[in-house]
């Protein structure tokens with residue numbers, strides 16, 4: 001029977017990233033895949049800088065519009081990285097909120113600017 | 123037939139499935155496809171508990187919360203990750219509510235700015251946009267688990283509600299409909315505020331504790 005290194009307990013699988021045997025106590029999850037505690041710590045259990053920036057820029061977009069245009073692709077890319085297990089899961093809520101807000105602000109701002117221009121030149 | 127899936131451990135595989143039909147009839151819980159138990163509506167409101175086979179217990183409880191109700195799903199007394207009573211879900215919901223209010227205010231302001239009269243009266247123009255941005259910043263810090271930001275957002279929202287109420291009452295036409303909406307949103311924020319105090323540190327410190 002395979003044993004995990006940190007505890008010497010019966011393994012229930014192996015880490016998605018490094019392949020180490022993991023017992024139930026070592027096992028952590030990300031995007032429904034098992035990881036060892038060490039790898040999860042390396043990836044981080046906090047939202048990535050990209051995820052926080054995406055939400056920050058989307059928020060700034062509420063007042064200044066343009067940052068929302070940057071936030072949208074940033075949030076989209078971060079969500080893809082999370083799905084691939086390359087960015088911490090903790091950023092998912094940030095990135096999905098950022099994408100929704102940035103999309104909303106981009107569209108509303110674009111319509112408002114279009115209406116303003118139409119009025120100014122007609 | 124509404125169906126929801128949950129993981130037993132945070133971010134883990136969604137092994138548990140709850141389903142029901144109509145208004146909480148034939149409420150059934152399955153683990154890996156095997157039925158763990160079923161609840162009648164009365165058992166659900168009473169909060170029946172069943173053993174789960176792996177030594178843990180599972181409780182489904184439909185309980186009143188403020189003006190609404192929530193389906194609490196508890197394993198060994200702890201809310202399942204992502205379920206209604208999960209503190210992380212409650213904090214996320216509070217952040218989402220603040221962002222929703224921010225977006226609504228900014229949108230109202232933009233529409234008001236375009237010269238639509240009723241939006242201008244309801245949200246203002248630039249002031250609506252600035253209010254939206256301020257709420258957005260408070261939502262941003264609420265997502266980062268700042269109790270102060272969430273408290274300020276609640277305070278501002280409650281205060282603006284009181285002002286609206288006082289103004290409409292002095293016109294002899296109190297805005298009752300708006301109160302229900304405000305109480306609803308304030309309840310969600312208050313639950314997030316309380317939940318922030320219950321949030322446990324995330325998995326990494328726990329891993330360190332294992333080695334110690």
Ligand SMILES: [Zn+2]
Nearest residue numbers: 015018036039
């Ligand atoms: Zn690993």
Ligand SMILES: [Zn+2]
Nearest residue numbers: 004007023026
């Ligand atoms: Zn172990």
